[in-house]
Amino acid sequence: MSNTISLNEIKKMPMMGPLLLFIVALLSGCSSLSTTTTAKNMTRPVMLGPIQHVKSNKKTPLYKKMDFDITVENSIVTSGGQYQQTTYVTEESAEKIDAELMRKLDSPKDKIVVETLFVKSARACFLVFCNSRVDYSGIEGGIYSTTPVSTGSSK
Amino acid sequence: MKKIYLSFILVTIMISLSACTVGARGHLNFADAKYPISLSPALYDQNDNVLLKGKQLNVVGKFKYEKRFWGITYAWIRMSGSKDVDEAINDAIAKKQGVGLINLAITTDGCVSNSIMTFPFSILPVIPGCTDTIIEGDIVSMK
Numbered sequence: 001m002s003n004t005i006s007l008n009e010i011k012k013m014p015m016m017g018p019l020l021l022f023i024v025a026l027l028s029g030c031s032s033l034s035t036t037t038t039a040k041n042m043t044r045p046v047m048l049g050p051i052q053h054v055k056s057n058k059k060t061p062l063y064k065k066m067d068f069d070i071t072v073e074n075s076i077v078t079s080g081g082q083y084q085q086t087t088y089v090t091e092e093s094a095e096k097i098d099a100e101l102m103r104k105l106d107s108p109k110d111k112i113v114v115e116t117l118f119v120k121s122a123r124a125c126f127l128v129f130c131n132s133r134v135d136y137s138g139i140e141g142g143i144y145s146t147t148p149v150s151t152g153s154s155k
Numbered sequence: 156m157k158k159i160y161l162s163f164i165l166v167t168i169m170i171s172l173s174a175c176t177v178g179a180r181g182h183l184n185f186a187d188a189k190y191p192i193s194l195s196p197a198l199y200d201q202n203d204n205v206l207l208k209g210k211q212l213n214v215v216g217k218f219k220y221e222k223r224f225w226g227i228t229y230a231w232i233r234m235s236g237s238k239d240v241d242e243a244i245n246d247a248i249a250k251k252q253g254v255g256l257i258n259l260a261i262t263t264d265g266c267v268s269n270s271i272m273t274f275p276f277s278i279l280p281v282i283p284g285c286t287d288t289i290i291e292g293d294i295v296s297m298k
Contacts, residue, residue, distance in 0.1 A: 033264065033265070034262050034263060034264035035262070035263055035264075036260055036261065036262045036263075037194070037260065037261045037262075037263075038194055038258065038259065038260035038261070039193075039194035039195040040194075040195065040196060040258050040260070041195075042194070042195035042196075042197070043195070043196075043197060043205075043207065044195060044197055044205060045191075045193045045195055045197040045198050045199050045205060046193055046194035046195040046197075047191065047192070047193055047198075047199070048184075048185045048188070048192040048193065048194065048259065049184070049185030049186065049188035049191070049192045049241075050185075050186060050188065051188060051189065051190055051191045051192075051255075052191060052199060053191060053198075053199050053200060053201050053203070054191055054198050054199065054200050054201070054206060054254045054255055054297065055200075055201065055254055055297075056200075056201040058201060060203065094260070097194070114194065115184060116182050116183070116184050117182070117183040117184070117185075117261055118180065118181065118182050118183075119180065119181045119183075119224065119261060119263035119286055119288050120178065120179070120180040120181075120263075120286065121178045121179060121180075121263060121264065121265030121266070121269065121284070121285075121286035121287075122176050122177065122178030122179075122265070122269075122284070123176065123177050123178060123265060123269045123284075124176045125176075125177070132176075133265070134178075135263060135264060135265055135286075136263075137261055137262075137263045139194070146203070
């Protein structure tokens with residue numbers, strides 16, 4: 001008596017086909033692609049929300065110098081046809097936020113104000129095959145000056 | 156013969172609809188926050204001087220909040236707000252008698268249910284998707 005199960009025997013098992021498809025569908029979504037947004041390496045405040053000072057509701061007049069929109073993305077996108085498949089993998093880390101903000105700051109007195117912090121996760125699938133997974137998070141905001149700038153607009 | 160054509164058209168439509176995207180997006184702007192919040196380890200005092208963690212700021216507690224954002228229609232339409240996050244931050248800082256939150260970090264990851272939903276229900280044009288988000292930070296007080 002053999003302990004192995006042949007493919008024909010598996011095929012004869014009731015509901016095995018749908019079950020296998022279901023397991024494949026589940027596994028395709030189980031790998032993690034988390035992204036993190038932070039600015040832990042910055043030595044200047046990267047402010048969020050309406051309160052800009054400790055123990056004070058004081059509003060300092062700010063003048064926008066430039067906008068920024070920085071995204072940290074982790075994605076796997078597979079495309080292709082019958083003979084060739086291409087997989088594009090994007091892996092970005094939270095340090096991208098620090099680097100981009102540092103690049104945009106041109107004066108030590110400039111202030112960084114984040115207006116929106118956004119997150120998104122999406123899976124694109126065709127029947128049971130998920131060929132695209134995208135997770136991203138990021139920040140939108142502006143670099144402000146405390147003194148009027150010639151081309152900026154007042155906040 | 157008409158039945159064959161009709162079946163072919165129906166199957167084509169069903170397969171086309173099954174190629175879809177499931178997910179969610181969320182926005183946080185901390186509009187109801189009562190304390191200063193920073194993504195970096197620094198805050199401003201009343202005179203716009205920079206206060207740094209370990210120098211002028213002392214960590215008195217950790218903040219952690221888990222939030223699930225829901226969305227429909229290929230993650231375009233947002234179904235979850237973020238007011239509860241602001242309230243959780245305000246409560247946590249007040250409880251620790253802190254003056255603000257620093258080192259804010261948002262980690263996001265798609266729910267496993269996105270893939271589960273995709274497979275059997277992808278034929279439906281409107282499928283709810285979600286993204287799991289962990290919001291963490293350090294509650295600080297003045298030294």
